[in-house]
Amino acid sequence: MADFEPVLLRRVGRPLDIWAYRADGGYRPLEKALNELQPPQIIQMVRDAGLRGRGGAGFSCGLKWSFLPKDHPGPIYLCVNIDESEPCTFNNRYLIENDPHQVIEGVLLACYATRATTAYLYFRYEYGKAARIMQQAIGEAYAHGLLGDNILGKGLNVNAYIHRGAGAYICGEETGLIESLEGKRAWPRIKPPYPAVEGAFRKPTVVNNPETLSCVVHIIDRGADWFKSLGIPSSDPARPERGSYGPKLYNLSGHINKPGTFEIPMGITTQELIDKYGGGVWKGKKAKGAIPGGLSTGILTAAEFDARLDYDDLARYEIMGLGTAAVTVFDEDTSIVDVVYNIARFFSHESCGQCTPCREGTGWMLQILERMRAGQGRREDLDILADVGDRIGIIPGTTICGLSDGAGWPIKNAVKKFRAEFEAYIKSGQKKQTVSLALAHH
């Protein structure tokens, strides 16, 4: 097993209450920050540490905080994105169910750094247990003077509220989340303006993933250099900001012997994760491929498992990014058409339907795959799939949010990387039963 001593998961198995957390040294980084550091210094430390967002996009956390307008009269809001709806992803749930105060401490540090006075913790509806644990922890924090007015007697005022969503993937997109928080339907907003300028209730807003915020606690505690000592620097010396640093939670699921959540320094290869942490592919089979970071990121073939799971290296295999670092393995007997069909069904269902390319494109890809599975596929369909998959999204610039990039990416990956299998499938006109890929959560 790992020689690495867990940081984010160090308290797994310890009691959840605030006394235990404090006894384990919790809230001391906060005290330290309030006593010794000014907000701009914290932002600088987070930047220096090279902390990139754990929610999917991998944007530099310190840089995002620095986009807030200076001298804004307030209020400024922090939204913690616990919508975690990317299939096969359960990092945030694990983190919160095992150590809620670590997240609250991260929230407080972020609020101090950004001068936010209100934090909304947006939970996907299905995370009832996590939300209840968090509610309990928030209550304790208020009782201990760690939330509310004049926190730790240092003049910091932060109120925290839990908001539970109503079950849509799109609520995790940061502006969809904000709309939903405001009581509207979660239709992502057109950017610019970005939330840092005009977010919740038209006020400057920071949206962060709870894992990102948890990292902040340890950056304050152990320093930016420590954080940077873990992980992998950028392969491009001209763009040092593209490095992948710090500890990372990885999810492993699918056709694997030991699925689970593992904390590992950034940059482990796919193969190593599967073999060393997941105990290899199940039933002694070989892997056909894997989804490296949530459905949105794309599909790796087994031959590409040397890819490092970081922000940089996956691009070698035309993978969109690290995403949520949730690896789902499928074995050699899995039909790629079924895999892709399941993916298409998910995105067509979850597209908010606002922008035409996404709504129509996801619908089309699904219909073509349905037809294929009904034995009526045509070879031209593959080009259409690749074409549509390539044309929808914010990267080609045809949609409002990234959902559609995520919808197109795995499909165009699959068509390219598994073209022979698709062609054989179409040719044989076979009707396959759905072999349900373990898309459900762990």
Added chain:
Amino acid sequence: MPEQVQLTIDGRLVTVAAGTTVWEAARAAGIDIPVLCHQPRLRPVGVCRLCVVDVGARVLAASCVRACEEDMEVQTTSPRIERSRRVLLELLLADHPSPCARERTTGDCELEALARRYGLLDRRYEQGPTRPIDDSSRVIAVDHNACILCDRCIRACDEIQSNEVIGRVDRGGAARIAFDLDQPMGQSTCVSCGECAASCPTGALTNKPLARRTGESGLLPLVPRSQTTAVDSVCPYCGVGCALTYHVRDNRILWADGRDSPGNEGRLCVKGRYGWDYALHEQRLTRPLIRRAEFYPKGPLSRDVRGTPSPPTPLPPGERGERQKTPLPRSGGEGRNGIVDYAEVLPAFREASWDEALDRIASRLKAIKQAHGSAALAGFGSAKCSNEEAYLFQKLIRAALGTNNVDHCTRLCHASSVAALLEGIGSGSVTDVFGDARLADVILLTGSNTTANHPVAATFFKEATRCGTKLIVVDPRRPDIANFAAFYCRTNPGTDVAFYNAVMHVLVTEGLCNEDFIRDRTENFEALRDLVVDYSPERMAPVCGIDAETIRAVARTIGGARAMMTFWGMGISQHTHGTDNARCLIALCLLTGNVGQPGTGLHPLRGQNNVQGASDAGLIPMYYPDYQKVGDPAVRAKFEAAWGVPLDPAPGLTVVEIMAGALEGCIRGMFMMGENPFLSDPNINKVRKALSKLEFLAVQDIFLTETAEFADVVLPASSFLEKTGTYTNTDRRVQIGRNALVPPGEARLDWQVLCELSTRLGYPMDYTSPEEVFAEFASLTKSYAGLTYANLGTTGKLWPCPDPDHSEGTKVLFAERFPTPTGRGRFVPCAFQTAKELPDGDYPLVLNTGRLLEHWHTGTMTRRAQALDALQPGPFVEVHPDDLGRYGLADGATVTVRSRRGAIRLEARASRAVTPGSVFIPFHFREAAANVLTIDELDPYGKIPEFKFCAVRLEK
């Protein structure tokens, strides 16, 4: 932020105001970027992504939402962009039913046009229709298969009309537009304004055909725009005066579009958009008619006009047996049909030539004049007619018949408001336009069911509330617009004076008045102050039914307003104390300085399309054109000189007085053009007697109205849609209505009929066109001076307009002084008085009357417009559910409503818009005419009847 930014678009340097979108900037530079979800009248949302351009960033940007930035370099086309557009269009076309309903009708589906432009008629993806069709709306066809979810309809309904009916259901590929909570459109809260269909780029929402075929059943299909003639005109119905365009082919209007004008900004309501087919109704009169000798003595002919309570008068032999064989079609109130059955009425008349008919009128009127003097004659013009017709009509009555007994339905709507305004601020017209409600921070709206009666004006009020304007609604019957109100005050019926005096009490006692304005611009403040000190909110609360705290809160909101605009309707004016009500509103505005600035002012919402203009043109007994006093010898001399005849120095009688005169026998001969007093005047049973008693009555109208049943001669007139003339809306906007159709049969243009008749009466009139009439009228006025058809153009001018070649005219009046003798506005304190007929043990309920969105006045036009008739087919009385229970009545049961003057039978409908103790009846329906019940008591100043208050009871 810089005011201007400079950027290049396709290599061209352009400078635009900061905040301009790339799409707007490109358009201004003459560069066309294709769009689907964007429409300049709507807030851009950037959802279809067709308009993407390259702004030099990593990703393409939607130009309809992307603001221009300094030094931006925009490429509106490139292989990458075109590929993106093509894929997008292909996806949309995949399940588009081509040709869709829009392409098949008006031929302007924007998606199919783009498909042609991009050469995408061959499909790479295709799919058959899988989505539902909704045919439930009377006017709009919904085909979800053609919908591209551009959300233009949603924004049109929400942002333009503020009706908030359309939304979306479901997500992703299953997403669909939906009405309310996914109701069929026809069963939703949709008010059929048609704005959504007008905004839809595809065949998803299209207008249904409404044009009748001649002589056959069925309707004419819509045809491509290119195959119609577009006639720019205005709406014939209400005082909002919406600009619209009729699309005409083969003497048939096929559809109407809203037209951009500073007044309505392209908006229409159901009447304007779907209510024009009446003109081709089979009952149009096409030849002059003369009453047959057997049908004297005169009396009502049809069963509805005879009235149910009294036994029917026997029909002459021959007619009777035949008629009874064909039972009347049954619908509406007492199982009777909406419009007159010509079989009951026509046999009483024979067709005649124009010469005979006109000679008959001329000789009979002359005979009465000779025997009894000019004072025995009277004329009713109409606020439906143009300024030119109104001018000629009053000129005919005054110059040819020699009497000032000329009036029109303004008497029935805003006479009291005008009386109060003339007295208070020296002018009866509005002081600011309704569109300026957007500039107000408080709107006071009282006695007005605006969404029904001035629907397009209401859209501006609703819109203002979305931008922070506070709306105060005061009305005993809860109007729908109260949904948008910051305060809705449900006053007790007939207690407006008590309420407003209490509001003014708070303003005065809490120091919330505009003292500078009072000092510099007004007079008689002390008298008002001395009166209102006795009207504390605490004292008035039990009288008006609004608690003292609310009265104070309303007063403070008014007192704190930077700009307040006051609008009122007939709930204020149609009372025996209507003038007092209006005086209070005037005092309120003077007290707070809310007159004379944009976003302030007094605006009585005018009812008829040309009630302002007909009054301006002198269709009132005490004024020549432009409110020049009949009693003023200098004025009289001016008109005697202009018209070349001596004129009667005595002011004439008003509408209800003329009817009373007919009953008493002092009015013997009448000429009516386009008026239907039988249904519109109070106390119909009395009107029936009066009309029967007239020695001679000539009626000029487009249908055989209820009033025409009492006529000796009936002249077939031309409808609004067949003639050209000017009409002045509630804002004082003078606009040209242009003829779209040719009159049917021998029907003639009204101005020509008036000239003919006048000539035969010995006062020759010789005009060659309405334009010439307008020039004469304008030359005799200050308000219209300088206006000509040429400078009115397509969107008209607001009078006064001193510089018509360069200006729109005057929105805001009286910025500096009022046109009163002292130049000051006058406070007229009014003590509270109760209504004339209070409820008692025998008649315990208060009756309120009014209108419905879909109908116009006596229904002559709207009940012959198929869509409007289908939407509101029959009469009903709104009763509070508690009262239904109290009287043991079921919702939907047929009931008798009885007053001291008569009774009608109609359907009872449960409604919480009325309070317990009061009922409401729309007055459009001849088969259960509300005015059978109303009281003919008059306001002493405005001579307006009390339509809004009388005592009734309900019987099973």
